[in-house]
Amino acid sequence: MNRLISRGALPLCAAVCLLAACASSTKSSVMGSHRSQLLLVSAQSVNQSSLQYYAQQNADARKKGELITSGPEYSRVYTIMQRMVPQVGVFRDDAMKWKWELVLINEDTVNAHVMADGKITFYTGLIRKLNLTDDEIAAVMGHEISHALREHTREKMSQQQAAGLLLAVGGAVAGAGEGTMQVAGLAKSIALDLPFSRGMEAEADEFGLELSARAGYNPQAAITLWDKMGKLGGGGGPGFLSTHPAPGDRKATLTAMQPQVWPLYQAALQNRR
Template identity: 50%
Template sequence: MKQVCRKVFSHAALLLAVAGCAQVNTTNSGVVGINRSQNMWLSAQEVEQSSAKSYASQLSQARSAGKLNTDKVLTARVKRVAQRLIAQTPVFRPDAARWKWEVNVAQTQELNAYAMAGGKIMVYSGLVTRLQLTDDEMAAVIGHEIAHALREHSRETMSQAYAQQMGLSVVGSLAGLNQSQLNLAGMAADVALSKPHSRTMESEADIIGLELMARAGYNPNAAVNVWNKMMSAGGGSGPEFLSTHPSGPTRISDLQAHIPQVMPLYQQAKRG
């Protein structure tokens, strides 16, 4: 039995080695000092292509249901905040200025938002209207999602899932299974809509988002306000947004600890 396990493991390791793993740091560190190296089994290009396909599908579904950008005032407001934040992204990675950013609003009472690779962002209207978010608070949410895109957290999470599936496919092949399970577009949707990022990724998105909003002239203290609002909205358990964005006292403490770092950027932006 041990010999069989070792054989299966060696085949899995060989497949992963052939696929290739790149260790990268996807962004500059900024004043907040994010510099973690990331292991990527999938290329940025294939993840961006699969994410674009998945995002287009989500837009089509929302449009068909009459729920895409139906509130023109809210949509304009969300896009205005997002554009101010996107203008600051080259601080973390210069190539982001050339991304085909997309920001849309889905008309739904859910308290949620998500980002896909390459700058594909969706904000759910309920997040803004039900929590009565100010522009500063909205910037905290959108900045968080932009940060996920900058750090390529979708690519990192999909790479982890891909590596696992490649290993499992060796076992599956013994039972006559094929590799149709390796559907990157489906994986992109799963990561964006339901699969939680790691606590480390969430912390990075919080902190980079904090710097983005400060540089864009939004008060970083609003980040603490919005997380408190979201926790309160769930009566202690947290709304749907928090099912894929874990929160708690530690998260809020981390934000508060980094606010002094970015406050000078906010003050400078306000003077400018």
């Protein structure tokens, strides 16, 4: 699917960019990217379909008795979210007003995601199988929040639309009733199942590292996190590893970024004292 996009859509994307719809979803920061993005699909459509999927995911998990919204494990991840969210304004002001929420789903899956409007999902398999430290949970959260801040799902949908693979996002979202399931399914398949491009992943690594450092979490945890992911190999089942580049590939890049974010981490620790 990704190959289809990159071969077929790029010239068209370039042409569309000339006509207008390109912008950057975030402002500059220490690690900030100024890459222009193809954003043909409206933010409203993406938000609406993402919210529908999030509601459906949670209803399904609740039915199976797997939805966790309280207790010590939840509180631990929630505390990390509370420290991360105030930092999102570094990248975009409007994200400070998103309705940030966290759910844990009690499944073995090694995965986590953040959907539009700040809806964060962590699977307990990720935390337990990798025995994540708070710093490592912050590294995953920072990475996933950054996909949302950079509107990578909206960009993926726009690329699909430009390639003629997605013709009716706006129309489908506008419909009600029976269309709801389809739209929620569409959001899931594009947001969660279709891998982000390598460039998007690199951005999420950069932004995520800055976010966690600014929140006072050790940015070196991004490296130990990927070491743990690498050791897990295929044992994690479908999830994070199936939609992300090989852990080994990002270790060198994350190591090279450390000097830029280390002062932010030190400053955050000073402020906390």
